[in-house]
Amino acid sequence: MAEDIEDGPAMDAKRFAALAEAFGGDPRRWPQAERAAAEAFASSETGQAISRHAGKLDALLDSYRVRPPSKALYGSILRGADRHLVQRRRQRFWWLGLGLAGIGLAGAIAGLTLVTVVTPEAQSEHYVLDANATAFGDAGPEAENGEESL
């Protein structure tokens, strides 16, 4: 279309009528690339007749005005924005808290790992009872020999 042609296309009655039919009689609404050529053509007798005809529907369309937004609507939308901002701030704090808790947990795990790696292995004081052990000592063959020597 016209937008692709840098210098703008030549304007004739057919193209001018097609533009007026689509965009109306006001050249400000027309595609920028064709506006200058269309404005030049609009001063011709044919151009004026086409613009006049298109202008009738434009005038009708212009007469359809919409009431501006009420204060109540502005207020309601702004309150909605406030609620959203508060909610987002809460979410941010929640994520921040979660992040801090995560960092704390990671620190604790790292500390525990470090302690485990650095601390030398303590000798086990755990006494493993074998089959000959009693609460009073070893009741194995040597003990029996001792009793005999008495």
Next chain:
Amino acid sequence: MSADPDEELIRRVGAGDPAAVQTLVARKLPRILSLAVRMLGDAAEAEDVAQETFVRIWRHASSWRRGNARFDTWIHRVTLNLCYDRLRRRREWVTDDLPDVADPAPLPDAGDETQRIEQALQTIAPRQREAIVLVYYQEMSNIEAAATLEISVDALESLLSRGRRALQMILAKDGVHD
């Protein structure tokens, strides 16, 4: 692509700046509301659509990045989609496959000219109405309107021509337009 005049504002809104929120509402609400009113022909529904549009703006403001579209184009698309949802719910949805010739029945006796235009707009195919509303009332250029509707500028021109012809036919039947 030219700079987006809303980019800095939406960045501030995304950062939670209350002044930016107020500026954005003041700047965009009249445009969003007028678009919705003209698409739906119902002020109360249009207000609901405007509120929903802003909820989406608040939700996306912090992550909004300019891709191929300006912020204004994006909010127009959001508003139009919400309008379509409501039109669909009203069973007024007309697909592109259906004939886009306006209903030949005369308009109901309307009180004044504005009401007749409003009713005539509601009678034409939604896609044609969309094109007319964006170019005439939202004062978008043909390139911006085509981008909003995600169609080529040729297709936009065709929609506008058919829409205007349909309006002329309806209004002529009603004795408003000769």
